Amino acid sequence: SSGVFINGQPASRLGDKINCGASITEGSSNVYIGGEAQTTLPIKPEVPEWLYKVSDLTLLFAGLIGGAGGAFSKVGKLGRLLQKLPGINKIQRIACRYGVLMTAVAAGGIIARPIDVVSGQKFLAGEDELDFVLPSRLSVYWQRCWRSGNPGDSVLGTGWSLFWETTLMHYQDGLVWRAPSGDLISFPVVPAGQRTYSPPEKRWLEHHQDDSWSVYGIDGEVWYYTALSSQGKAVLSRIADPCGNDVLFSWNADGTLQTLKDSADRQVTCRYRDGRLESVWLDASTCLVHYTYNAQGQLITVTGRGGSVRRRF
Numbered sequence: 001s002s003g004v005f006i007n008g009q010p011a012s013r014l015g016d017k018i019n020c021g022a023s024i025t026e027g028s029s030n031v032y033i034g035g036e037a038q039t040t041l042p043i044k045p046e047v048p049e050w051l052y053k054v055s056d057l058t059l060l061f062a063g064l065i066g067g068a069g070g071a072f073s074k075v076g077k078l079g080r081l082l083q084k085l086p087g088i089n090k091i092q093r094i095a096c097r098y099g100v101l102m103t104a105v106a107a108g109g110i111i112a113r114p115i116d117v118v119s120g121q122k123f124l125a126g127e128d129e130l131d132f133v134l135p136s137r138l139s140v141y142w143q144r145c146w147r148s149g150n151p152g153d154s155v156l157g158t159g160w161s162l163f164w165e166t167t168l169m170h171y172q173d174g175l176v177w178r179a180p181s182g183d184l185i186s187f188p189v190v191p192a193g194q195r196t197y198s199p200p201e202k203r204w205l206e207h208h209q210d211d212s213w214s215v216y217g218i219d220g221e222v223w224y225y226t227a228l229s230s231q232g233k234a235v236l237s238r239i240a241d242p243c244g245n246d247v248l249f250s251w252n253a254d255g256t257l258q259t260l261k262d263s264a265d266r267q268v269t270c271r272y273r274d275g276r277l278e279s280v281w282l283d284a285s286t287c288l289v290h291y292t293y294n295a296q297g298q299l300i301t302v303t304g305r306g307g308s309v310r311r312r313f
Helices: 049-053 055-062 072-083
Strands: 102-106 109-112 121-124 130-134 140-147 160-162 167-171 174-178 184-188 194-198 203-207 213-216 222-225 233-240 246-251 257-261 267-273 276-282 286-293 299-303 309-312
Touching: 130 276, 130 286, 184 194
Parallel strands: none
Antiparallel strands: 102 109, 121 140, 130 140, 140 160, 167 174, 167 233, 174 184, 194 203, 203 213, 213 222, 222 233, 233 246, 246 257, 257 267, 267 276, 276 286, 286 299, 299 309
16 A cells, blocks of 8 residues: 555555565455555566466476376477477476465476466375374485376376385486476486486486486485386485485385385385285384275375374375
8 A cells, every 4th residue: 555554564455466476365354455556576477478388388298297108208309399498497496475386397397386377287295195204313204295187107096106106217318207206307318427417406316336326406315226127217225314324115026115114223014905005014013004095096095093084085
């Protein structure tokens, strides 16, 4: 308001805009403030106009997430197409504090977060999807992530991703890192003994002399992966921090997680039924979480350690 000031600043009202372009939607129901609107900061929408023009590409990339074979054969072409768009590699985050869009473009991949108003996708990865935590010097967070546009099949069903399902996969002339959240990030292939950096993601990919790989950022936490298999896939072998603490992973023959051993030497064991993760056990005696599915193999309930249903879908 140009006529009412609070602590020396113009009072704001329902419908007024903040500097990221979002409108104020909550306020007093019985206080009315007159006067013309007064601008104190430039209003610049955090969703640039050109981004709406590439919404179809957002949907296209989302359709590749979690896929293999034919899907991955398209990632390289899509990455090159995206790189031709003006300014596409300069975008890291578009996150309006009071809006609902969180979109990122990273090394030739588009990543959608909670609600992407461009593509209309939903994304679940909050506290409600954190099934348990094993506190230690390097804590384990059993986090689920779900994206409506992700057709990939997880041990939890279509659209889901567990943090340990992160992989490295070879495609065309590069590698795709499936991050713990399920996002896809492309890297070039580097020779053994060398590394490459992704500025948008602020992460290094390193190829070790024994043909294993690692991905790490400025926080010092390193995610280690096996050598690429004959199918061009590397699975997670270890997570380590700068203090020497680590979490170890062992795998079943079908590529599903068998056990996890944390930095406190506790062992977590996964049990499966019909190709789906049924339960997770601590030291084979305590059930930490139990999952149930419908006839189509889609996750419908998550039951916590105390036996109460924490989530229904």
